[in-house]
Amino acid sequence: MSTAATEQPEGEDPPFHHTLRELPARVWIVSLGILVNRCGNFLPVFIVLYLTSSQGYSPGLAGLVLGAAGVGNVLGNAVGGYLADRLGRRWTIVLSGLTSAVLTALVPALSTLLLNIVVVGLVGVASQIYRPAASALLVDAVTTNQQRVAAFAVFRFAMNIGAAVGGFVGGWLATNSYTELFLGNAAACLLFGVLGLLLLRDVPPAGSGEGREESAGSAAPVEGVSYRQALADRRLRRFLVMTVIAEFVYIQSTVGLPLHVTSSGLTASDLGLLIGLNGALVLLFELPVAGLVVKRRAVYVLAVGNLFTGIGLALTGFATNMVLLCATVVLWSLGEMMYSSVANAHLGGMSPPHMVGRYQGLYGAAFTFGTGVGPLVGGAVYAFNEWALWATVGVAGLISAQLCLPSRRAPALPKQPQGPAGAAKPSASEAADTAGTADEEARPGPP
Missing domain, CATH: 1.20.1250.20 (MFS general substrate transporter like domains)
Known part of the structure; x- marks a missing residue:
């Protein structure tokens, strides 16, 4: 695909279902x-x-x-x-x-x-x-x-x-x-x-040009690249902290929700219906939701998704019958679909070509850490006081939503490998990413 095609205005993007067919x-x-x-x-x-x-x-x-x-x-x-x-x-x-x-x-x-x-x-x-x-x-x-x-x-x-x-x-x-x-x-x-x-x-990344030696996916390694360099990117660090908190919130659907269902006098089959409702909603509507949010700025989609998830799960504490519980499931499922539709894609857009794997690896580590620690912390807080858990979930949802929004500080990008003359040369991806971040921070709000 040509450079012109990748830089076309938002309104000229093809319909989402056409993009799916042409992947x-x-x-x-x-x-x-x-x-x-x-x-x-x-x-x-x-x-x-x-x-x-x-x-x-x-x-x-x-x-x-x-x-x-x-x-x-x-x-x-x-x-x-x-x-x-x-x-x-x-x-x-x-x-x-x-x-x-x-x-x-x-x-x-x-x-x-x-x-x-x-x-x-x-x-x-x-x-x-x-x-x-x-x-x-x-x-x-x-x-x-x-x-x-x-x-x-x-x-x-x-x-x-x-x-x-x-x-x-x-x-x-x-x-x-x-x-x-x-x-x-x-x-x-x-x-x-x-x-x-x-x-x-393994092939060079799309649009990277023929014969790019340091292209991600190439078997040949790029010298001097490390996780330390990846973590020098403040936007990445913010994204990883957001991920841990967001996964702590979401995993309470497998900890706090079952405990609340039991304490409300409902049965295991009722819990199964709620979990089944979440699964059915995600299967039926995640692709359409992705099509709806794809032209919105990713940082705001992530923020709203985390907000819906946090509020939906926090409201579980107020729901004592299946009708109200189903309503909360719909709300946090919508948040899950919005967040999941753009998280990996947003991270892929901010990753330098030679460190895409490391960026995704750090995201996966943060994701699994959040889902692993979440049940332990959630169970302990619930044992102390049920309302303390739902209050924690609500606050954590707000924090994760805030962390999605652009920082006012200029991002520190990871260093590129040294060029032939010994000077560090920023890639086109990093230059575009820096410009995109500055543009995001200059705008007053979502479209």
Whole structure:
């Protein structure tokens, strides 16, 4: 696509459904791979039930194993971000799929608690390594913000379909044999790796020009690039803090909401209906919501999404019947859809080409850290006082929304590798990004 096409005025962008149809094949291949992977992603859901009901471990000991997987998820994203920039997108995805398959297949043969902690922790690492590479590949494949939003919307749609199907398939396999369950998980990981090996190729980012040696996705590493340089970007640090807080808020839908449903005298089937409503809303409306918000400024879409999520979940404390609870679910589901539609795409737009993998890796680490710590903190606050939890959720929602808005300070961009003459040269991406941030900060408000 030409430079002129990427810089056309907002009003000249094609309709969102046209953008979806014209996405590069790599977007659909990666989305197919994540669909397969998520359909077989049984271990995180069933590992505690397997350890307590089949292996005889106490819930506390099973929690240690699950905690090891959570720590592994954070490390896996950080490792995956490094490998995506260093090794290349394709081989990072292949490595993640094959390693996850081998480790998951070993789980039914483990005989001690220590082995379970070590192997499941390693599964947590290996199973997340692909995420930054897959996200970076989507960023590489497109040129405009509308295409990025469309690409990640398709990716998330495939992920949500896979999670829904995987829940049913996993439940059926678990009733027959946990060995079959984990072998099925391993088979899905293996197929994901094979799809990456056969169908994906590392290429320079779209619009980067022919023969760009330092292009993201190239197997050749860029010397001098590190996570320290990525974290020199103040906008990225702000985005990561926002992500941790936003995920703490959202994960209360799996902690505070179930506890509130029980305390209100409702049943487990009522909780299932509420969770099912959220899943149905996301599957049916996330793509249309993405089409509606794609031409709005991403920082304001993120802010409103976080605000809706925080307010919706905070209002759970006031809802004591299914009608009111369903209304709160609709509100925080809308916030989830708005936030999720643009978060990865917005981050992709601010990432220097040679550090897309590291930016996505840090985002994945912040995401998994927030979802891992959120249940612990939320459960502890709820045990102290239920209203303290809902007040905390409301305040955290406001803070995460504020962090989405542009800082008044000029951003500090990560340094580029030294050019042939020894001088640091800013990339076109960084120059455009700096100009875009200054433009955002100069405008009085959303469109």
